[in-house]
Amino acid sequence: MNRKENILETIQMIAEEKLDIRTVTMGISLLDCADSDGEKAREKIYNKITSYAKDLVPVAQEIEDQLGIPIINKRISVTPIALIAGASSDTDYVAFAKTLDAAAKKVGVDFIGGFSALVEKGYTKGDRILIDSIPRALSETSVVCSSVNIGSTKAGINMDAVAQMGKVVKETAELTADTGGLGAAKLVVFANAVDDNPFMAGAFHGVGEADVVVHVGVSGPGVVKRALEKVKGESFDVVAETIKVAAFKITRMGQLVGTMASERLGVPFGIVDLSLAPTPALGDSVAYILQEMGVERVGTHGTTAALAVLNDAVKKGGLMACGHVGGLSGSFIPVSEDIGMIEAVELGAITIDKLEAMTAICSVGLDMVAVPGKTTAATLSAIIADEAAIGIMNHKTTAVRIIPVPGMDVGDTVEFGGLLGRAPLLGVSEFSSEDLISRGGHIPAPLHSFKN
Amino acid sequence: MRAIITVTGKDHTGIVASVSKKLADVQVNILDISQTLMEEYFTMILLCDFTSSPHSIPEVREQMKEIEAEEKLVVRIQSEEIFNAMHTL
Numbered sequence: 001m002n003r004k005e006n007i008l009e010t011i012q013m014i015a016e017e018k019l020d021i022r023t024v025t026m027g028i029s030l031l032d033c034a035d036s037d038g039e040k041a042r043e044k045i046y047n048k049i050t051s052y053a054k055d056l057v058p059v060a061q062e063i064e065d066q067l068g069i070p071i072i073n074k075r076i077s078v079t080p081i082a083l084i085a086g087a088s089s090d091t092d093y094v095a096f097a098k099t100l101d102a103a104a105k106k107v108g109v110d111f112i113g114g115f116s117a118l119v120e121k122g123y124t125k126g127d128r129i130l131i132d133s134i135p136r137a138l139s140e141t142s143v144v145c146s147s148v149n150i151g152s153t154k155a156g157i158n159m160d161a162v163a164q165m166g167k168v169v170k171e172t173a174e175l176t177a178d179t180g181g182l183g184a185a186k187l188v189v190f191a192n193a194v195d196d197n198p199f200m201a202g203a204f205h206g207v208g209e210a211d212v213v214v215h216v217g218v219s220g221p222g223v224v225k226r227a228l229e230k231v232k233g234e235s236f237d238v239v240a241e242t243i244k245v246a247a248f249k250i251t252r253m254g255q256l257v258g259t260m261a262s263e264r265l266g267v268p269f270g271i272v273d274l275s276l277a278p279t280p281a282l283g284d285s286v287a288y289i290l291q292e293m294g295v296e297r298v299g300t301h302g303t304t305a306a307l308a309v310l311n312d313a314v315k316k317g318g319l320m321a322c323g324h325v326g327g328l329s330g331s332f333i334p335v336s337e338d339i340g341m342i343e344a345v346e347l348g349a350i351t352i353d354k355l356e357a358m359t360a361i362c363s364v365g366l367d368m369v370a371v372p373g374k375t376t377a378a379t380l381s382a383i384i385a386d387e388a389a390i391g392i393m394n395h396k397t398t399a400v401r402i403i404p405v406p407g408m409d410v411g412d413t414v415e416f417g418g419l420l421g422r423a424p425l426l427g428v429s430e431f432s433s434e435d436l437i438s439r440g441g442h443i444p445a446p447l448h449s450f451k452n
Numbered sequence: 453m454r455a456i457i458t459v460t461g462k463d464h465t466g467i468v469a470s471v472s473k474k475l476a477d478v479q480v481n482i483l484d485i486s487q488t489l490m491e492e493y494f495t496m497i498l499l500c501d502f503t504s505s506p507h508s509i510p511e512v513r514e515q516m517k518e519i520e521a522e523e524k525l526v527v528r529i530q531s532e533e534i535f536n537a538m539h540t541l
Contacts, residue, residue: 004486006539007456007497011528065510068530249538256537 086126
């Protein structure tokens with residue numbers, strides 16, 4: 001291929017196939033901001049975030065201008081606040097969420113993640129207060145995202161936390177009823193959460209990370225879809241190879257943007273997250289890629305196999321293209337944020353059960369799934385427990401971002417707008433999981449945790 | 453710094469002249485031009501050197517808006533780095 005064709009290919013990817021850098025995320029450690037006086041801790045947090053991230057947005061815009069590639073989101077992730085706020089004598093962490101909100105707005109980022117707690121093995125005082133504060137924190141701030149890790153392959157599943165998170169999700173949705181339960185869209189319940197994930201709402205800055213780093217999340221479902229259109233009817237060997245080549249090119253761009261951002265901000269470059277992330281825009285759908293492989297609608301038999309091919313080939317193609325791969329790396333299959341998924345739900349092609357099966361393969365889990373407002377906390381907890389079990393048994397990250405939309409039922413559609421999109425409500429089982437969830441305690445770690 | 457400028461639009465007389473005149477005005481040096489017609493669409497790729505220009509890519513992009521409107525063209529200016537990153541190892 002000559003140079004001219006390469007240039008036109010890149011331009012077509014950006015202009016027509018909606019290739020973009022989904023996010024440049026600055027991870028900031030707040031470990032040195034802990035203080036026995038909550039007020040002082042918040043002041044240190046505000047000052048650290050606003051001084052470290054003050055150039056993030058302008059630098060990202062500069063790169064966008066120079067390369068002509070859109071950078072959709074600029075974000076910040078911070079150390080899980082439960083670890084920082086736990087040092088204070090505060091009995092409620094809503095004020096910490098407001099500080100994060102204010103700092104994020106001051107530097108102009110789209111989201112800040114890290115109003116988080118890690119309770120896979122047990123609760124600390126800070127974890128307990130933070131989780132109690134989530135519903136109010138998410139309803140009284142606008143750009144703060146929250147996550148709670150309730151299980152891991154090494155630690156098993158904290159079923160007390162699972163039971164509590166069902167209630168927290170429900171309460172958060174209810175407190176934000178006027179926006180269709182939007183608060184719950186900013187809350188992720190994880191198993192095997194990763195420390196370097198640049199994607200919201202689950203981003204936080206793990207304790208093993210450097211003081212400040214820059215991560216990049218690339219995306220480009222349109223590019224992969226278009227590449228597959230050219231190999232219609234060919235065998236899966238060709239399909240896998242084609243995806244690998246497309247993923248390689250997409251990732252090279254992520255690596256370039258990350259390197260530039262890191263140099264200009266004077267901050268180490270963390271990882272490129274290889275995930276294919278959809279948006280509600282036409283031509284930017286992961287579901288369409290699966291359909292291009294041959295399933296009439298995403299959700300029908302064969303979808304899980306198609307997703308497995310996609311996920312694996314994306315990783316294989318991307319790995320060589322960049323220095324450090326991390327985060328979640330795979331494919332996102334959020335319902336509300338993917339036009340192909342939305343259509344599939346509307347047609348009844350996909351159910352929550354099939355989605356759950358797909359999450360054994362995809363990079364996250366049940367993501368942006370809207371369910372009836374009357375869904376009980378125990379059912380939400382049981383859904384979380386199922387997902388966590390898939391995660392810990394299969395050595396992968398799984399998550400639940402579910403929105404029990406107040407006042408809505410199956411047949412209704414909730415509109416969140418923007419990147420969060422719209423979601424037709426999915427039905428959940430009518431049968432109770434109450435007794436399972438009320439047991440509490442801990443599901444022991446699976447045996448393969450001894451594979452050291 | 454080097455950048456790639458691509459110009460696309462319906463073919464008509466004077467496109468090369470108007471674009472190159474504007475680039476001369478902003479002191480951007482053209483290193484290479486290739487131009488072709490894809491169906492009835494005019495497609496031109498210019499490799500340019502910005503080192504001698506006092507203007508940045510966004511500033512030149514702004515300057516080009518006038519020509520885009522007058523000549524009904526789409527002009528894209530992107531640092532050469534993005535093409536190198538994606539297509540060369």
